[in-house]
Amino acid sequence: MENFVVSARKYRPSNFKSVVGQGHITTTLKNAIKNNHLAQAFLFCGPRGVGKTTCARILAKTINCEHRTADFEACNQCDSCQAFNNNASFNVHELDAASNNSVDDIRNLVEQVRYAPQQGQYKVYIIDEVHMLSTAAFNAFLKTLEEPPKYAIFILATTEKHKIIPTILSRCQIFDFNRIQVNDICEHLKYIAGEEKIEAEEEALRLIATKADGALRDALSIFDLIVTFSAGNKLTYQETISNLHILDYDYYFKVVESLLAGSISNVLLLFDEILKKGFDGHNFIIGLSEHFRDLMVCKDPATVELIQVSDSAKERYLQQSQQANMSFLLSALSLCNQCDIQYKSSKNQRLHVELTLMKLAKLPHAISLAAVAQEETKKKA
Template sequence: MENFVVSARKYRPSDFKSVVGQQHITTTLKNAIKNNHLAQAFLFCGPRGVGKTTCARILAKTINCENLSADYEACNVCDSCTAFNNNSSFNVHELDAASNNSVDDIRNLVDQVRYAPQKGSYKIYIIDEVHMLSTQAFNAFLKTLEEPPKYAIFILATTEKHKIIPTILSRCQIFDFNRIQIKDIAEHLQYIAKEEEITYEDEALRLIAAKADGALRDALSIFDLIVTYSAGGKLTYSETIDNLHILDYDYYFKVTDSLLQESVSSVLLTFDEILKKGFDGHNFIVGLSEHLRNLMVCKDAATVELLQVSESARDRYIEQAAKSHLSFLLSALNICNQCDINYKSSKNQRLHVELALMKLAKLPQAISLAALAREEIKKKD
């Protein structure tokens, strides 16, 4: 029986063009290789799971490749690339600063820097989670980082740039990695699903992408979990929301319809149904705020692009937004926001949410009365 390899490892990018959602980084690095403008120290910083260590490894492999392609990608067949892919390259050294953060660990690394590569142009030192180094270790590293040998390149990676001392920052070329867009993650998941011959629903992949919060590695972990849970290798939206314990957005459409109809009883019964399914009232009010925000975005054709949902869901949002007055949406957002802020300090949290829902249900009537009052004032004037 062949051992299972998680998707994050199996589909880890091996060249710049396969990196997802970081084109501003990969383009700059390829141009640096092309023009021979490589800095001696790089700092890759950004949230978890966005490709910092992956890009560091690709850069390390590419600058020592013996047969670069026309678009300055590693060939993956020369001796240097083969050694790197087999984790047997003598020119690439990785250090995990989370567990090797003492002065002695850095001194050992500095001692290695003195020896030139026997084969290849560069020796590359990748230090992951560099913010975990002690102050003494940083100080021991300063001189080498400022005046390294011509063949030495340091690539530092961190999730917490603010913890790195300014003297280190000033010696590095800094690259800020972005959170990966939902659209890019969803497209990458579609590619993997096709490679693995898994049938899927687009809405399920988009939900996984949204849940990952911009981290591709998290998205791939969730994807593996849902595939394992799903029967017959089919990834469906209903099974995804059940497994991730996410409230189906149908509930938010249903609640909003009830609010627009001023049906207090219908809103309270729907909220009771949500609580009986085990969902938290706080998560519900946060989700309702997001739903109202999406409706407000759909009021203007220019801002519909801000809506990161599937085509079918977008059509539903546009349809419901047409029924909702902008004044209602703004006032409703304000009520939901206040409910969210005061939720944790409330002694009766269920009543706190129900009171907000009752206010929301009476909003259309209040807005109509305010409009009538304005008309009366205009007539008198």
């Protein structure tokens, strides 16, 4: 039986052009190689799962490649590239600072730096989770980091830049990695689904991309989970929301329809159905706030692009936003926000949400009465 390899490893980028959503980083690194402007120390910082260690490895492979391509990518054919791809390169050393964070560990590293590479131009030292080094270890590293041998390059990676002492920061070229956009993650998931011969609904992939919160590795882990759950070659939206236990946005459309119609009974019945399905009242009210925000964003054609949903869902948002006026949406957002803030301290949390829904159901009527009163005042004036 063939061993399963998770998508995050199987489809790990092997060159700069295959890195997702970090064009500003890859362009700068390629230009540094092209113009021979490589710094002696790099600091890659940003959220988890956005490609810091991957870019460090690609950079290490590319600068030692014997036959770089015309666009300054590694050839993946030469002895150096082959050794790197097989985890057998003597020129690339990776250190996990989370478990090797003492002065002695850094001293051993500094001792290794003294020896020139037997083959290739550079020895590259990748130190992951560098913020975990002790202050004494940082201080022991300072001199080597500032004036290493010409063949040594250090690449430090961290999710918490603020924990690194200023004397280290001042000796590195700092690269800030972005959270990856939902559209970029969705396109990458489509590519992987195609490679794996999996039929995937776009809404399901977009939901996974949204749930990942900008981390591609998280998105790939969720993708693998849903594919395993489906036990076939089809990945559907319904299976995705069922497995991730996410409330279908269809419920929010139904709730807002009932609110605009002023039907308290319908809203309370929908909320009861949501609770019976095992969803939390707090998560529901947060989701409803987000739904009102998306409807408000759809009121102006200039801001429609701010909602990152599929085209069919966007059409539904545009239709419902036309039915709700701006006064209703702003007031509804305010009420939902108050409910969210007070939820934890409420003794009867279900009743707390139900009261908010009752107020929301009476909002359209209250707004229309206020508009009539304003007109009457104008006439008298």
